Amino acid sequence: xxxxxxxxxxxxxxxxxxxxxxxxxxxxxxxxxxxxxxxxxxxxxxxxxxxxxxxxxxxxxxxxxxxxxxxxxxxxxxxxxxxxxxxxxxxxxxxxxxxxxxxxxxxxxxxxxxxxxxxxxxxxxxxxxxxxxxxxxxxxxxxxxxxxxxxxxxxxxxxxxxxxxxxxxxxxxxxxxxxxxxxxxxxxxxxxxxxxxxxxxxxxxxxxxxxxxxxxxxxxxxxxxxxxxxxxxxxxxxxxxxxxxxxxxxxxxxxxxxxxxxxxxx
Amino acid sequence: xxxxxxxxxxxxxxxxxxxxxxxxxxxxxxxxxxxxxxxxxxxxxxxxxxxxxxxxxxxxxxxxxxxxxxxxxxxxxxxxxxxxxxxxxxxxxxxxxxxxxxxxxxxxxxxxxxxxxxxxxxxxxxxxxxxxxxxxxxxxxxxxxxxxxxxxxxxxxxxxxxxxxxxxxxxxxxxxxxxxxxxxxxxxxxxxxxxxxxxxxxxxxxxxxxxxxxxxxxxxxxxxxxxxxxxxxxxxxxxxxxxxxxxxxxxxxxxxxxxxxxxxxxxxxxxxxxx
Numbered sequence: 001x002x003x004x005x006x007x008x009x010x011x012x013x014x015x016x017x018x019x020x021x022x023x024x025x026x027x028x029x030x031x032x033x034x035x036x037x038x039x040x041x042x043x044x045x046x047x048x049x050x051x052x053x054x055x056x057x058x059x060x061x062x063x064x065x066x067x068x069x070x071x072x073x074x075x076x077x078x079x080x081x082x083x084x085x086x087x088x089x090x091x092x093x094x095x096x097x098x099x100x101x102x103x104x105x106x107x108x109x110x111x112x113x114x115x116x117x118x119x120x121x122x123x124x125x126x127x128x129x130x131x132x133x134x135x136x137x138x139x140x141x142x143x144x145x146x147x148x149x150x151x152x153x154x155x156x157x158x159x160x161x162x163x164x165x166x167x168x169x170x171x172x173x174x175x176x177x178x179x180x181x182x183x184x185x186x187x188x189x190x191x192x193x194x195x196x197x198x199x200x201x202x203x204x205x206x207x208x209x210x211x212x213x214x215x216x217x218x219x220x221x222x223x224x225x226x227x228x229x230x231x232x233x234x235x236x237x238x239x240x241x242x243x244x245x246x247x248x249x250x251x252x253x254x255x256x257x258x259x260x261x262x263x264x265x266x
Numbered sequence: 267x268x269x270x271x272x273x274x275x276x277x278x279x280x281x282x283x284x285x286x287x288x289x290x291x292x293x294x295x296x297x298x299x300x301x302x303x304x305x306x307x308x309x310x311x312x313x314x315x316x317x318x319x320x321x322x323x324x325x326x327x328x329x330x331x332x333x334x335x336x337x338x339x340x341x342x343x344x345x346x347x348x349x350x351x352x353x354x355x356x357x358x359x360x361x362x363x364x365x366x367x368x369x370x371x372x373x374x375x376x377x378x379x380x381x382x383x384x385x386x387x388x389x390x391x392x393x394x395x396x397x398x399x400x401x402x403x404x405x406x407x408x409x410x411x412x413x414x415x416x417x418x419x420x421x422x423x424x425x426x427x428x429x430x431x432x433x434x435x436x437x438x439x440x441x442x443x444x445x446x447x448x449x450x451x452x453x454x455x456x457x458x459x460x461x462x463x464x465x466x467x468x469x470x471x472x473x474x475x476x477x478x479x480x481x482x483x484x485x486x487x488x489x490x491x492x493x494x495x496x497x498x499x500x501x502x503x504x505x506x507x508x509x510x511x512x513x514x515x516x517x518x519x520x521x522x523x524x525x526x527x528x529x530x531x532x533x534x535x536x537x538x539x540x541x
Contacts (some may be wrong), residue, residue, distance in 0.1 A: 082470055096418055
């Protein structure tokens with residue numbers, strides 16, 4: 001996995017935001033992840049594509065430890081996620097520590113998973129106020145700013161049930177951003193949306209990318225990947241089969257499996 | 267008494283209205299006991315039940331086993347038998363004998379302590395299953411969203427899961443509380459001076475059994491009706507919490523009320539099932 005040819009902004013440390021090293025995971029007797037290694041640099045947007053069952057979503061979920069690892073290591077911003085060394089062995093971190101690590105990693109779900117018993121605004125400020133202890137007024141003000149940014153200031157007092165799918169997903173993005181993450185993970189953020197709502201969500205994501213947010217995006221939106229991604233990762237059967245800038249991957253794929261997959265979806 | 271039985275219908279309406287509209291002091295005291303015993307026992311049962319529900323959901327088999335065993339025993343034996351074991355049985359074998367406790371000017375008779383504890387323990391087994399079912403009815407994505415947002419399991423339960431589970435818990439809880447208020451009548455067997463025992467006392471001195479018990483029945487009906495109103499209000503609040511307005515009306519609730527908005531449907535809209 002060579003680094004991208006696209007210039008990315010340099011920040012603290014070695015400029016690497018996510019480093020996966022031989023990440024493996026078995027679920028229900030199936031090797032869902034089979035030695036996945038990749039480095040994602042700060043500010044980079046990496047799209048993960050591939051057939052269903054390839055392990056894209058599972059990989060994304062290991063990055064914030066919603067899914068554990070059987071072997072390999074995963075670091076975000078230089079910190080090992082979910083595990084610590086104890087007498088030479090990897091043991092799972094305490095719940096509290098894992099929760100802390102997750103606070104700086106935003107996650108956007110396919111099915112939004114907004115909290116239905118809270119308004120849009122409360123969905124956004126709840127985390128900062130309750131989990132991080134930001135003063136409530138400050139958290140509420142920032143929630144309004146974020147809702148304005150995703151174009152939903154007028155829906156602040158609406159409950160998720162009264163929002164469209166596209167609006168719910170934009171609130172979900174605002175909710176993740178409210179925690180001031182250093183990394184955003186998107187798990188098929190537009191797959192559950194009606195076609196006419198895909199654009200509004202992608203527009204918000206594109207804007208985020210332009211602001212140099214580091215983003216890992218599992219998606220079937222080839223247009224988005226081609227246009228916004230710095231690199232595209234093709235996965236199949238729990239492995240990365242090809243990585244490269246979108247131009248190269250889409251126009252001159254190196255691997256037979258990439259060609260096979262692209263011929264079916266493009 | 268013989269001529270009363272011999273002379274056909276002997277409904278003493280004066281006595282009936284007297285009992286209903288001008289209840290005696292002991293009768294009112296009995297009614298009050300029925301209310302507070304039910305409320306305290308139900309509240310304690312919810313707290314206990316929440317703990318047992320969490321044990322049932324524990325990752326450790328030991329906890330699950332203990333909770334399962336508790337529920338099996340409690341739900342598998344009659345309340346009446348449990349009452350007598352706790353109040354009379356424990357004293358008979360010299361394990362524990364309930365005695366009056368005074369806190370300031372309030373006195374809690376031993377028999378009422380035994381009654382509240384037994385009702386609470388009995389009800390907790392049912393509440394545990396209701397609460398567990400409620401928690402498990404909340405979409406799995408909600409826990410994931412909470413954890414991904416940096417909450418610990420405990421925070422996720424407190425802020426995200428339980429508030430939503432309430433929508434599933436309140437309707438069956440309300441049913442159980444309705445039963446609880448009526449079930450307090452069996453406390454008379456250990457001598458708790460509540461509504462039923464009072465009615466029985468009056469009936470055995472006046473022989474106006476029918477009038478007295480119709481009046482008592484109406485008082486039980488009053489209690490359960492008031493509770494229906496309260497429950498409807500709570501459910502309306504919970505619906506408003508998820509942005510639904512249109513709680514079932516009181517008439518719907520009391521007389522053949524279907525629920526206007528079943529919780530499962532509404533949550534499915536907010537969080538569609540994966541695949």
